[in-house]
Amino acid sequence: MAERKVGDICGSSASTTSDDHPKDTLDLKPEDGDPESPEAQKDQDLKSVLVTSVLNLEEIDVDLYRGTHHWVPRTQRLFGGQIIGQALVAAAKSVGDNLYAHSLHCYFVRAGDPKVPVLYQVDRIRDGRSFTVRSVRAIQHGQPILICQASFQMLQPSPLQHQFTMPAVPPPEDLLTAEELIRLYLSKPDLAEKYKLGLNKLLAIEVPIEIKPVNPPVFYKVTASEPKNLFWVRARGYIGEGNMKLHCCVAAYVSDFALLGTALLPYPGYRAQFAASLDHAMWFHSTFRSDEWMLYECESPWAGGSRGLVQGRLWRRDGVLAASCSQEGVLRVKPVTRPSKL
Numbered sequence: 001m002a003e004r005k006v007g008d009i010c011g012s013s014a015s016t017t018s019d020d021h022p023k024d025t026l027d028l029k030p031e032d033g034d035p036e037s038p039e040a041q042k043d044q045d046l047k048s049v050l051v052t053s054v055l056n057l058e059e060i061d062v063d064l065y066r067g068t069h070h071w072v073p074r075t076q077r078l079f080g081g082q083i084i085g086q087a088l089v090a091a092a093k094s095v096g097d098n099l100y101a102h103s104l105h106c107y108f109v110r111a112g113d114p115k116v117p118v119l120y121q122v123d124r125i126r127d128g129r130s131f132t133v134r135s136v137r138a139i140q141h142g143q144p145i146l147i148c149q150a151s152f153q154m155l156q157p158s159p160l161q162h163q164f165t166m167p168a169v170p171p172p173e174d175l176l177t178a179e180e181l182i183r184l185y186l187s188k189p190d191l192a193e194k195y196k197l198g199l200n201k202l203l204a205i206e207v208p209i210e211i212k213p214v215n216p217p218v219f220y221k222v223t224a225s226e227p228k229n230l231f232w233v234r235a236r237g238y239i240g241e242g243n244m245k246l247h248c249c250v251a252a253y254v255s256d257f258a259l260l261g262t263a264l265l266p267y268p269g270y271r272a273q274f275a276a277s278l279d280h281a282m283w284f285h286s287t288f289r290s291d292e293w294m295l296y297e298c299e300s301p302w303a304g305g306s307r308g309l310v311q312g313r314l315w316r317r318d319g320v321l322a323a324s325c326s327q328e329g330v331l332r333v334k335p336v337t338r339p340s341k342l
């Protein structure tokens with residue numbers, strides 16, 4: 001069994017040792033086996049959401065795919081992470097299994113319309129000896145909403161390997177999920193009625209991602225903090241070993257969730273009037289499982305000119321850096337008006 005050193009670029013299998021030769025395509029169908037088995041049932045639980053719907057594109061023609069939506073933010077703009085994840089799925093479809101997603105760069109050029117599907121047009125830019133590049137346009141109403149370039153590399157180990165050290169934080173088992181925190185706040189007898197509606201709306205959102213904030217916010221008691229945030233994150237449900245490209249697509253979906261908000265943390269006196277991701281870049285460093293808890297370390301080194309720059313690092317529980325991302329977003333804010341105490 002070929003031992004894959006940690007730190008290899010996203011490979012064809014999510015395990016760190018693998019000598020299998022999985023199929024050439026981005027296989028999203030549940031693995032073969034007994035469909036009634038507990039494993040297959042667990043498998044179906046997630047694949048009915050992120051894998052069999054959001055990241056399972058319909059092939060319309062060669063290099064042309066169609067994606068649908070599962071969850072749409074209250075802004076009624078398509079969630080950027082969905083468009084990135086679907087674009088990477090489309091790009092990966094024409095890339096052999098001996099090549100691994102190592103980076104993507106994209107611009108969000110128009111808001112996505114949740115009322116119509118998204119078409120993904122893939123352009124096979126170059127198939128090099130080690131690197132293969134695909135360009136993808138996400139299209140709605142005949143216009144691009146996202147332009148994305150993704151690069152894939154053949155496995156090429158190297159003696160040059162280093163990474164930062166993962167922050168020391170409590171394990172996810174010691175923390176509450178976002179839903180559990182909201183229920184805890186809703187259980188407070190002195191919670192004002194006006195807050196209950198907002199918290200119940202948050203509870204009703206069916207985001208296919210589980211989150212455990214390391215430093216949970218005290219709802220509605222906003223205080224200024226450094227533009228840094230840490231939370232444990234994983235895709236809801238079960239994906240399994242599967243194809244590493246699939247885990248990269250799920251990580252791309254996850255990476256855009258709650259990232260831009262990091263830039264707002266130092267400004268409790270303001271709320272976003274218009275906030276949207278402008279671009280998003282991502283680098284995949286090592287094998288990982290997007291359906292297992294990973295630590296998402298977010299920070300914003302800069303904000304200005306109605307924009308904020310945010311960066312994220314996704315860490316495996318064993319301290320290996322799995323992926324990094326950077327994003328700039330437009331942030332138009334207005335002062336928070338609080339009822340006077342007089």
Ligand SMILES: CC(=O)CC(=O)SCCNC(=O)CCNC(=O)[C@H](O)C(C)(C)COP(=O)(O)OP(=O)(O)OC[C@H]1O[C@@H](n2cnc3c(N)ncnc32)[C@H](O)[C@@H]1OP(=O)(O)O
Nearest residue numbers: 077078079080081108109110111112260274275276277332
């Ligand atoms: C935070 C998340 O939720 C993360 C996400 O997933 S966001 C989803 C992914 N990202 C996107 O959808 C962004 C897609 N890109 C775009 O929509 C456009 O490129 C863009 C809006 C960013 C810029 O386009 P543009 O034509 O230059 O628009 P712009 O002049 O900036 O105006 C954009 C909006 O800001 C408003 N606006 C402009 N100036 C403003 C100001 N000074 N104060 C407040 N609002 C202002 C405009 O009224 C407009 O609002 P509507 O769309 O409701 O009309």
